[in-house]
Amino acid sequence: MSLRHAALGLLSAGPASGYDLLKTFEISLAEVWPATQSQLYGELGRLAKEGLVRVVSEGPRGRKEYEITEEGLAELRHWLVEVAPNLSRRNDMLLRVFFLDQVDADAARGYLERLAQQAVHEHDQLRGVRESVISQGDDALRMYGDIALEWGLRLTAAQRDWAEWAAARVAALEQQKAGHAAAE
Amino acid sequence: MSLRHAALGLLSAGPASGYDLLKTFEISLAEVWPATQSQLYGELGRLAKEGLVRVVSEGPRGRKEYEITEEGLAELRHWLVEVAPNLSRRNDMLLRVFFLDQVDADAARGYLERLAQQAVHEHDQLRGVRESVISQGDDALRMYGDIALEWGLRLTAAQRDWAEWAAARVAALEQQKAGHAAAE
DNA sequence: CTGAACATGTAACACGTTACATGATTGA
């Protein structure tokens, strides 16, 4: 149920339309909480019905501008620090590792090496983002953006190191097996 | 659509009933791909209908033992190395960081410190698991289990370091603000 | 003989994705 809180969070920075929020979801929140148009319009309707947001103006082309209410702000703050974060631990990439013994060592090594490459790529992307947004905006807002970015940088670095280490372990086993075969 | 592959992966190690698989999901796969009873029985039925698994024996209490078919094995191997892992990036914990400017610095720091503590706790749990399963089972199977465990150890360590670093940054801002206030 | 563990199944609901459907405004 966090789409609701993502929407409230974005609206806490100022009024916006569904369309506006959608852009934000696609750009800045895509790496953390992707949302589709369909989902967002539905949620905004529900939030309005429950009084957590309110329509403040209707612009051209049927545009509806939403504003967060006091009640919505209270709900956002409550969620932020009082509700236990539910670590959604489903991990496709790691699930595969468990079954990697079903393919030969060469293919398994290839899989791990690709993971390492992907991590390097993502890390570079994030470094690019950091370069492009240096020191703009106010204290707190900027700091928390930085902190989130740093999380990405550290995690992709750790993922790269791990994948490289794992690929090397598989390669070592391959060598060992090859030695065995030659000795027979 | 990975529950299907998780089930195929478990069955690739040998025949088992839905009930058996459920235990495995609850114990060894819980951290990577949780599944409920309801979901699993449904999926096994579908897999059987599509010929990726087959019922090999019916035991007491209506127990149905499933075995993976050649077709199922082929699908599993295909998925393992040929299908791009879809990185499910939804991250509740990080989403909150983006909106942390909505609570005071003290509460924000508390949130980050709690994240660090949680990471330490998880890291310790995993260290416990590693201790308890040292050097059992065969080469490849053991190795991939190790590799997955190592991922957990490295990620929880990185998460702890990051959360501690972030909490320190927020504390520094608090100090700065307090100095300001005193100077006025 | 009784409670725990074994064993499977269905129904209702929540959430997310994709696709369809529609129309208004603006700038080149």
Next chain:
DNA sequence: TCAATCATGTAACGTGTTACATGTTCAG
């Protein structure tokens, strides 16, 4: 004028969660 962009909404479908429902077998 016409294409791009703005702007919202709904329907169908797939997946995941919780709860309900039922019955068997084994060990003490």
